[in-house]
Amino acid sequence: xxxxxxxxxxCSDTFENADPSQGLVCFKCLELEAANGxxxxxxxxxxxPQCGKCGHVYKFLLGDTCKPCMNRTExxxxxxxxxxxxxSGVPEPKGxxxxxxxxxxxxxxxxxxxxxxxxxxxxxxxPKPDTPVSVMHDIINTKRQEVxxxxxxxxxxxxxxxxxxxxxxxxxxxxxxxxxxAPISFWVTPKIATAQGKKTGTRVPPESRPFQIEQNLSxxxxxxxxxxxxxxSQWLQEFPGKKIDPSRVIWTFEKGGAAIKKSFKMKTxxxxxxxxxxxxxxxxxxxxxxxxxxxxxxxxxxxxxxDDIGLASxxxxxxxxxxxxxxxxxRKLQSHDQSSKRIKxxxxxxxxxxxxxxxxxxxxxxxxxxxxxSAISLLRPVTFSVMRYNDSSEFETVEEREGSLRVMPIxxxxxxxxxxxxxxxxxYHAYRFQSADLRFDIDGELxxxxxxxxxxxxxxxxxTSMLNELRALESPPEIPAIHLPSPENMFLALTYKEKTLRDxxxxxxxxxxxxxxxxxDEDGDFLEALSHYSYMMTSHEQxxxxxxxxxxxxxxxxxxxxxxxxxxxxSGLGDLGKAGIVFxxxxxxxxxxxxxPLRLHERAKI
Numbered sequence: 001x002x003x004x005x006x007x008x009x010x011c012s013d014t015f016e017n018a019d020p021s022q023g024l025v026c027f028k029c030l031e032l033e034a035a036n037g038x039x040x041x042x043x044x045x046x047x048x049p050q051c052g053k054c055g056h057v058y059k060f061l062l063g064d065t066c067k068p069c070m071n072r073t074e075x076x077x078x079x080x081x082x083x084x085x086x087x088s089g090v091p092e093p094k095g096x097x098x099x100x101x102x103x104x105x106x107x108x109x110x111x112x113x114x115x116x117x118x119x120x121x122x123x124x125x126x127p128k129p130d131t132p133v134s135v136m137h138d139i140i141n142t143k144r145q146e147v148x149x150x151x152x153x154x155x156x157x158x159x160x161x162x163x164x165x166x167x168x169x170x171x172x173x174x175x176x177x178x179x180x181x182a183p184i185s186f187w188v189t190p191k192i193a194t195a196q197g198k199k200t201g202t203r204v205p206p207e208s209r210p211f212q213i214e215q216n217l218s219x220x221x222x223x224x225x226x227x228x229x230x231x232x233s234q235w236l237q238e239f240p241g242k243k244i245d246p247s248r249v250i251w252t253f254e255k256g257g258a259a260i261k262k263s264f265k266m267k268t269x270x271x272x273x274x275x276x277x278x279x280x281x282x283x284x285x286x287x288x289x290x291x292x293x294x295x296x297x298x299x300x301x302x303x304x305x306x307d308d309i310g311l312a313s314x315x316x317x318x319x320x321x322x323x324x325x326x327x328x329x330x331r332k333l334q335s336h337d338q339s340s341k342r343i344k345x346x347x348x349x350x351x352x353x354x355x356x357x358x359x360x361x362x363x364x365x366x367x368x369x370x371x372x373x374s375a376i377s378l379l380r381p382v383t384f385s386v387m388r389y390n391d392s393s394e395f396e397t398v399e400e401r402e403g404s405l406r407v408m409p410i411x412x413x414x415x416x417x418x419x420x421x422x423x424x425x426x427x428y429h430a431y432r433f434q435s436a437d438l439r440f441d442i443d444g445e446l447x448x449x450x451x452x453x454x455x456x457x458x459x460x461x462x463x464t465s466m467l468n469e470l471r472a473l474e475s476p477p478e479i480p481a482i483h484l485p486s487p488e489n490m491f492l493a494l495t496y497k498e499k500t501l502r503d504x505x506x507x508x509x510x511x512x513x514x515x516x517x518x519x520x521d522e523d524g525d526f527l528e529a530l531s532h533y534s535y536m537m538t539s540h541e542q543x544x545x546x547x548x549x550x551x552x553x554x555x556x557x558x559x560x561x562x563x564x565x566x567x568x569x570x571s572g573l574g575d576l577g578k579a580g581i582v583f584x585x586x587x588x589x590x591x592x593x594x595x596x597p598l599r600l601h602e603r604a605k606i
Contacts, residue, residue: 006020011377018054021287026050051065053069186211187208188206193300204235209227222246227292243304251286263589275587380404381403383495385397401424417431430505437491446504448573449564453506454572455544462530535584
């Protein structure tokens with residue numbers, strides 16, 4: 001044995017850097033003795049590399065010499081120590097960092113014995129440092145569960161896309177709180193509804209209030225009524241002691257005049273706004289949608305007010321002219337007659353005690369003064385062609401007529417441009433679809449008029465058939481007093497100038513028309529059932545919506561000027577195509593008064 005080091009008594013190997021004070025047996029032989037004859041442990045120990053300088057056993061020793069022995073050799077020979085790099089490629093720390101690393105406790109390693117019951121082999125597994133065996137078992141079980149839940153076949157692309165979009169929408173809704181979403185402002189104008197369906201304005205100004213999108217619409221409408229019922233409100237000043245009953249109020253849109261359906265009142269304010277804002281040309285203008293505003297009309301029954309205190313009249317308009325600021329009054333007065341001339345007046349000398357009247361001087365020029373036309377001059381003779389529907393559902397010109405046409409439009413609740421056409425002692429309301437407003441030529445106006453004529457025919461057929469079925473029931477429901485106009489009293493009038501089409505009018509007999517009525521079918525059940533019936537009658541190809549209700553002097557109502565949605569989207573102005581039909585299906589709820597007795601929910605399921 002050399003002066004420094006030992007020679008192992010068991011394996012007879014010499015280790016020059018071994019410490020004799022630790023014994024005369026190397027570390028590998030000590031581990032073999034501790035194995036107590038276990039063949040598996042002996043095989044593992046024999047495979048471990050051993051340093052040929054000091055006799056220590058290392059699991060990941062590279063070469064025959066360990067690192068401490070290599071450093072000891074370099075210091076003894078006088079060579080500069082080499083840069084030591086760990087297995088991960090990071091240089092080994094030096095100085096204080098190395099001392100701190102040495103002071104940290106060395107993590108203990110465990111050896112797990114896994115026995116295989118089939119071939120009785122023993123597999124040695126050395127887990128990662130600081131990883132308890134129980135944690136590893138939990139991770140393995142979790143991975144097994146994840147693998148067992150995986151689909152072996154791919155999902156349907158449409159279902160996967162829909163699920164993804166739903167998750168994305170829910171995530172966005174969770175991240176966006178209701179306080180960050182802009183509220184929706186409601187503007188309410190009060191009006192008095194008479195028994196004949198006419199609406200009269202009041203001197204009460206509109207009220208407005210914002211609501212959050214999650215607010216219930218019914219609660220929001222009740223709060224709007226409370227604004228008019230406050231002690232110092234303008235309503236109670238104009239109508240003392242006449243508080244508004246929310247249950248007797250009819251809510252309608254300012255644009256179009258359609259009533260709010262019952263199904264919306266159970267929804268939120270945000271849902272109500274989004275549904276109507278998504279459809280262009282509906283009951284909200286583009287400016288209102290951009291400003292997140294809803295303009296409504298609150299119709300109060302005339303019997304709830306009784307007297308006419310607070311109602312607007314013509315005298316109030318004159319008073320408003322006199323009480324307005326000078327600049328505003330001057331503009332209003334000048335707008336009455338801008339073509340009038342100023343004349344100079346002088347007062348003659350007093351020749352007697354009687355007051356001498358004012359005498360005007362000569363006019364500035366000799367131009368004739370403008371005079372208002374007489375009632376007769378408003379009529380002009382006209383020759384027109386009559387166009388009707390034939391049995392093959394095609395348009396054809398049947399005859400030519402002569403009559404008188406009123407050149408100035410009359411006030412009508414149906415269309416903006418309404419004229420009177422008189423022929424054979426019969427007065428017709430002639431509706432004109434102005435090309436200047438709708439931006440199409442005369443040929444386009446003819447197409448629009450024909451489409452509206454076809455809608456009127458469809459409305460008459462659906463209404464007649466539905467009323468006949470209702471009256472044939474064993475216990476028919478209460479049916480509103482509806483006047484059915486004759487299709488023979490409706491036609492298209494075409495005027496020509498030098499064989500060129502000039503104007504197109506949709507003509508209806510004056511006795512078959514009326515003024516706007518709002519007290520008809522307050523719940524909207526009849527009109528909803530009529531739309532459902534038209535959807536069934538046309539084999540799911542068209543649906544009648546937004547039908548106007550007009551009041552006739554004899555106390556009955558007439559339904560006219562509907563809008564239709566069709567599969568092709570070519571039934572006229574306002575036709576939204578398939579999207580309009582889908583929109584109607586989403587909003588329609590079959591009622592117990594008309595839809596269920598006619599079994600519409602079975603004959604045309606929505």
